[in-house]
Amino acid sequence: PPRIAAQREPFPHSRCAARAWHKGRCHSVGDMARLLRFPGGIREWYNDLSVGEKGLVSMCLGMIGGTAYGTYVRRYQFKTAQSDFLVATMYTVPEEKKKAFETAWSDAARLAQRQPGYEWTKTYKSLDWEDSPFHYVSFRMWNEESSFSRMLKFDTTWKELQKRMAEVCTQTSTTYRVVVDDSVRRIIE
Numbered sequence: 001p002p003r004i005a006a007q008r009e010p011f012p013h014s015r016c017a018a019r020a021w022h023k024g025r026c027h028s029v030g031d032m033a034r035l036l037r038f039p040g041g042i043r044e045w046y047n048d049l050s051v052g053e054k055g056l057v058s059m060c061l062g063m064i065g066g067t068a069y070g071t072y073v074r075r076y077q078f079k080t081a082q083s084d085f086l087v088a089t090m091y092t093v094p095e096e097k098k099k100a101f102e103t104a105w106s107d108a109a110r111l112a113q114r115q116p117g118y119e120w121t122k123t124y125k126s127l128d129w130e131d132s133p134f135h136y137v138s139f140r141m142w143n144e145e146s147s148f149s150r151m152l153k154f155d156t157t158w159k160e161l162q163k164r165m166a167e168v169c170t171q172t173s174t175t176y177r178v179v180v181d182d183s184v185r186r187i188i189e
Contacts, residue, residue: 083141083142084143084178085142085143085144085145085176085177086142086176087173088137088173088176089137089138089171089174090134090136090137090172091105091134091135091138091165091170091171092171093168105136105165107161108158108162108165111151111155111157111161115150115155116150117143117144117148117150120140121138122138122139123136123137123138124137124138148175
């Protein structure tokens with residue numbers, strides 16, 4: 001049999017305590033009951049599914065949840081970008097080739113500064129020249145390994161500068177990744 005919609009009065013002022021006005025519309029307790037039956041209907045629908053259909057629903061929910069979480073993590077990483085590829089290079093330079101080394105090193109530093117992904121360089125000179133295992137140590141931060149590798153492999157000027165440096169010193173490079181960084185906290189405090 002067809003359902004007959006109950007007509008509502010246009011202005012049912014305070015006809016019943018079970019009705020409430022919200023933004024000009026009258027909501028009855030029945031409306032609220034229908035709304036609360038919705039989760040029960042989903043549970044009933046899910047229980048009627050076969051095992052394969054339940055697996056498909058679970059995969060879809062997992063995909064949606066994973067996409068939402070992945071998007072959140074990615075946006076957080078872009079918001080707080082961190083450099084994580086540090087190249088430490090130790091140089092051993094004979095006393096008589098110090099000036100030539102410093103000139104070649106300055107040229108290499110200027111070239112690195114113009115590369116995409118370059119962050120900063122700090123170089124330290126040994127105070128005890130004779131007893132130190134190396135005379136200069138240089139720390140160069142890159143935003144990621146691929147930025148450093150691109151310069152190392154494909155930049156012909158870098159290769160030429162490395163040949164010049166090899167004539168005046170011996171160098172050893174090591175790469176590091178950031179494990180703990182408390183510098184931001186120290187700056188704030």
